Every structure is written in structure tokens, then in C-alpha cells.
Amino acid sequence: MTTASTKITRYGTRTAAGALAALLVLSGCSSKAKDDSGTRTAADGVKTGRGISGRTITLGALTDVTGVYATLGKSVTQAQRLYVKQLNAAGGVCGYKVALTVRDHGYDPQKAVSGYTELEPEVLGFVQFIGSPFVAAVKKRIDGQDKDLVLPQAWSSTLLGSPYIRVIGSTYDIETINAVDFLIKKKGLKKGDRIGHVYFEGDYGESALAGSRYLARKAGLAVVEQKIKPTDNDMTAQVAALKRAGVKAIVVSAGPRQAASLVGVAAASGFDVPVIGNNSAFAPQLLATEAGPALTKNYYVASPSLPIGADTPQAKKLVADYRAAYPKDTLDNGIVAGWTAASAFGDALKKACTAKDLTREGVDKALLTINTFDIGFGTAQNFTDAAAPSSRESVILQPDKGVPGGMKVVQEAGASEAARTYTSKP
Structure with a gap:
């Protein structure tokens, strides 16, 4: 690793250690004792509990509209x-209306975990939680005492194995295997x-790096790492x-700003190699x-689904509805991610309603x-095995300003042989 990268690593280690200490303090706190789940049975025989008050189901969203993923967070939330809005217009769930309570954590670890602590007692679950490190920081609480369903905008393999945290799509390691x-x-x-891999410190980058290292070993490549x-x-x-x-290609597991800088600087310096991002x-x-x-x-991007500009009836309807609203x-593609997570949570609510159990x-x-969840964006999800990702497929996209959403498909959804046989390590 280069001198510059070594400096980054050392500084990043100190920063991560400090952030982790803060996270552990915060995640050890809870604003509500869990000796009383508040479970009750309504007149229609449906059991309810935390997150349901009167005829309203409240869901939480922990997003980022002021930090590194501000553009993603805004579109996911909207x-x-x-x-x-559409669910409620169609009658809601079991006659209950659904409300969404949103907090912006700005991709700050203290704000993310304190936001979770604040909202957890008041919501049935979380339809959004941006940031793999932040979800991981409260994973023990979710699995142990809270037991609230969380559908994160995060794809780290460390989140696997929980029946309450369900990653939608392939995890970063599998996605990176498909990318390489x-x-x-x-x-x-x-x-x-040799291939380069520029990655964020923490769960996101480390999970993606595991994928590039794995396929590099199988294919006889060498990975040059930059944290x-x-x-x-x-x-x-x-x-x-x-x-x-002398790398021949680069993988980037970071945010949009870092990817743009990487590709732009490489082009300006005459470094003409393909770059693919998560x-x-x-x-x-x-x-x-x-x-x-x-x-x-x-530049190319490995995606868990078709882009917002896909030529499917479902994508076209979503584009029309979103444009009318905003x-x-x-x-x-944050729109696709947000809509997919909300739809999955909505389907779970409807099935729970049929079973007359709307508790957490x-x-x-x-x-x-739910073993086949497909809303028309190219990949089907299977949520039945908490230890496995819901999909191993990726779509390869390329930026194109002439396409709605700025991304065109260059390789349809599929899983490489290595991705199909690889086992993620939580």
C-alpha cells in the first residue's frame, strides 16, 4: 500500500475507533424498558403492539439528506x-393508515444511533436505515430486545443472519464478485x-473488499487496495x-463524490482504465x-436491480407517479431502492394482517x-433464509445522460458462477 494510503489507514483507524466507542455507548442505551411489549388484541381479532396507536401504524426512516449520501437519501425517502400515500389511498393495511417518521442522520454515527434510540420505541419497524456501519452498531439491540423489522439501505454481509434485518438484494461482497x-x-x-480497489473504511468497504479478494484469488488477479x-x-x-x-481496472466502493473524483482524475491524467462501482x-x-x-x-455500476429508466410497465408507472409528486x-436509482423497500415492508404488513398478527x-x-418478491425491476427476492442474501444477481449499468435516471443497462440481471457458490461471512 502506498504512503498516502497508509496515512489514510492510520487516520481512519483512529477515527473509526473513536466513532465505534461512541456508538457502543449510544447503542447500549435505550429509552424504553422492554418488559412490556404492549401487545393487545383489537375487536377484529388482530394482535397489535409497539408502533401502532389508535388506527395508525408508524414506520421509521433513518436517512441521510445532508451527508455523503444526500442525493440518495432524498430520493429514497420521497x-x-x-x-x-398510495397505500393509504387504497385503504391502508387492515383498516390502519400508515405514517412515516423520518430523521436525518447526515451519515454521522452518533446521530444515526441516537436517531434509532429515539424512534425505536415509537415505530413498528424501519423501512429505511442508510449506512451499514450504523445498522451494524445496533444489530445486537435489534436481535436481542427490540425485534423490530429493519429494511436498510445497506448491503454489508455483516448484516446477514438476523431475522429482523433483511438486506434487499445481493450483499456488497457478492455484488463486487459480479462486478469483477x-x-x-x-x-x-x-x-x-492487477486491479485497484478504492473503498470506504468500515462495513461497506470491507464487505466489498472481501468480494474482490475472493474473485481475484480464483482468477489469478492481484488486488491493490486503497482505503x-x-x-x-x-x-x-x-x-x-x-x-x-499498473492496475488494469479499478473497483470503487465509496460514495458518488469519490467515484466522480476517481474517474475524473484518472481521465485527466491519461489513465484510461475501466472503473466499476457498487x-x-x-x-x-x-x-x-x-x-x-x-x-x-x-464508468460502470453493479446494481441489485434495473434502473429507474428501465423499459418495464412498473418502472414507467413509478417514473410517472414520482414526477407527478416531485x-x-x-x-x-434511490427511487427504486426506496420504493422496493417500502413495497417489501408493505407486503409483510399485508401478510401479517391476514395472519391477524401486526405485532413486531x-x-x-x-x-x-415471502419467497418471490418481484416488483418489475429485473430481480426476484427471496426473504425466507435470514442467513443468505435475498438475491445473488446484479445488473451492470453505465452512465448515460440521455436516459431517465442517467443509467443504461449494459448487462442484464444475472449471477456469476463465483457469486452463486460464494458464502458470505456475517
């Missing part, structure tokens, strides 16, 4: 508000080549290090920046009975 497989099959990587922090926005040092190392490493707003031309030429806002435990069990 898509979920739209889903809730694309580079091998479509971009000419061969045995003996960064979410606050690192200039990738000049990383590009210089990877260029000196699903959260792109925002269409980047196409209007100086990095736009380089992104459309050399006419001034940009279309992006009842909704958790209901989701675990």
Missing part, C-alpha cells in the same frame, strides 16, 4: 412517502493482472498510487459536472414467508 466478473469477461482482465474515509473527496493520491501500480457509488447529478464525459466513457426533482414478531415472521 419514494417511500409516495408509497405510503464483468471486468474479466467484458473488459479483458486476465490472469496475472479511504467518507470525508475524503479528492482521489488524486489514490489514482496516482494505482497508476504507479450500487451506492453513483448519482446522475454527476453527469452535469466536469467528470461527466469520463463517467459516460469509463416535478422539480431528478430521477435516480408477526411482521418479522410474515416477511420470512
Whole structure:
């Protein structure tokens, strides 16, 4: 690892240690004792509990609209508000209306965990929780005492194994295996080549790195690693290090800003190699920046689903409904992610209603009975095995400002042979 990367690693280790200490203090606190779940039975025979008051089911959303994933958080949240509005207009669930309570944590660990602590006693579950490290920080609470269903906008393999935290789509390690497989099959990587991997410190980056290391060993590649922090926005040092190392392609497991800087700096320095990012490493707003031309030429994204601009009836309807609700806002894949999570939670609520059990435990069990969840975005999800991701497939996308949402499909949904046989390590 280069000197610049080593400095980043050392600083990042200290920063992560401090953040983790704060998280542990916060996650050990709870504003409500759990000796009384508040379970009761309504006149219609439906059991209810925490998160249901009167005829209202309250769901929580812990998002990021001021930090590194601000554009993603905004579109995810607005898509979920739209889903809730349409669900209520159709009669709600069991005659209950659904309400969404939102908190912005700005991708700050203390705000994320304190936001969870604040909302947990008041909600049935969380239809959104952005940030793998933050979800992981409260995982023991969720599994042990809270037992609230959480559908995070996070894909770390460390979240597997919980019946209450259900990642929708392939985890970062599997997604990265599919991404590197694309580079091998479509971009000419061969045995003996080096690939770069620029990744965030913490659960997200480490999970993705496990995937690139795994396929590199199988394919005879070498991985040149560059660890960064979410606050690192200039990738000049990383590009210089990877260029000196002679890498033939780069994987980026970071945010949209870091991906744009990486691709833009590489293009400006004549470093003409393909770059592929994980699903959260792109925002269409980047196409209007100086990095736009380089992104459309050399950048790809591995996604758990088809993009918002997909040519399916469901995608077209979602685009029309979203544009009607938010006419001034940009279309992006955060809309798909938010709508998918809200739809999955909605399906679980409906199944729990049929079983006459709208308690947290009842909704958790209901989701675990859904073995084919498909809302028309290219991949079907199976939620029945908490120890496995709900899908192993990825769609490979490429930026294109001429397409709604700024992404076109260059490889349809599928799982590489390595992804199908790989076992994630929680």
C-alpha cells in the first residue's frame, strides 16, 4: 500500500475507533424498558403492539439528506412517502393508515444511533436505515430486545443472519464478485493482472473488499487496495498510487463524490482504465459536472436491480407517479431502492394482517414467508433464509445522460458462477 494510503489507514483507524466507542455507548442505551411489549388484541381479532396507536401504524426512516449520501437519501425517502400515500389511498393495511417518521442522520454515527434510540420505541419497524456501519452498531439491540423489522439501505454481509434485518438484494461482497466478473469477461482482465480497489473504511468497504479478494484469488488477479474515509473527496493520491501500480481496472466502493473524483482524475491524467462501482457509488447529478464525459466513457455500476429508466410497465408507472409528486426533482436509482423497500415492508404488513398478527414478531415472521418478491425491476427476492442474501444477481449499468435516471443497462440481471457458490461471512 502506498504512503498516502497508509496515512489514510492510520487516520481512519483512529477515527473509526473513536466513532465505534461512541456508538457502543449510544447503542447500549435505550429509552424504553422492554418488559412490556404492549401487545393487545383489537375487536377484529388482530394482535397489535409497539408502533401502532389508535388506527395508525408508524414506520421509521433513518436517512441521510445532508451527508455523503444526500442525493440518495432524498430520493429514497420521497419514494417511500409516495408509497405510503398510495397505500393509504387504497385503504391502508387492515383498516390502519400508515405514517412515516423520518430523521436525518447526515451519515454521522452518533446521530444515526441516537436517531434509532429515539424512534425505536415509537415505530413498528424501519423501512429505511442508510449506512451499514450504523445498522451494524445496533444489530445486537435489534436481535436481542427490540425485534423490530429493519429494511436498510445497506448491503454489508455483516448484516446477514438476523431475522429482523433483511438486506434487499445481493450483499456488497457478492455484488463486487459480479462486478469483477464483468471486468474479466467484458473488459479483458486476465490472469496475472492487477486491479485497484478504492473503498470506504468500515462495513461497506470491507464487505466489498472481501468480494474482490475472493474473485481475484480464483482468477489469478492481484488486488491493490486503497482505503479511504467518507470525508475524503479528492482521489488524486489514490489514482496516482494505482497508476504507479499498473492496475488494469479499478473497483470503487465509496460514495458518488469519490467515484466522480476517481474517474475524473484518472481521465485527466491519461489513465484510461475501466472503473466499476457498487450500487451506492453513483448519482446522475454527476453527469452535469466536469467528470461527466469520463463517467459516460469509463464508468460502470453493479446494481441489485434495473434502473429507474428501465423499459418495464412498473418502472414507467413509478417514473410517472414520482414526477407527478416531485416535478422539480431528478430521477435516480434511490427511487427504486426506496420504493422496493417500502413495497417489501408493505407486503409483510399485508401478510401479517391476514395472519391477524401486526405485532413486531408477526411482521418479522410474515416477511420470512415471502419467497418471490418481484416488483418489475429485473430481480426476484427471496426473504425466507435470514442467513443468505435475498438475491445473488446484479445488473451492470453505465452512465448515460440521455436516459431517465442517467443509467443504461449494459448487462442484464444475472449471477456469476463465483457469486452463486460464494458464502458470505456475517
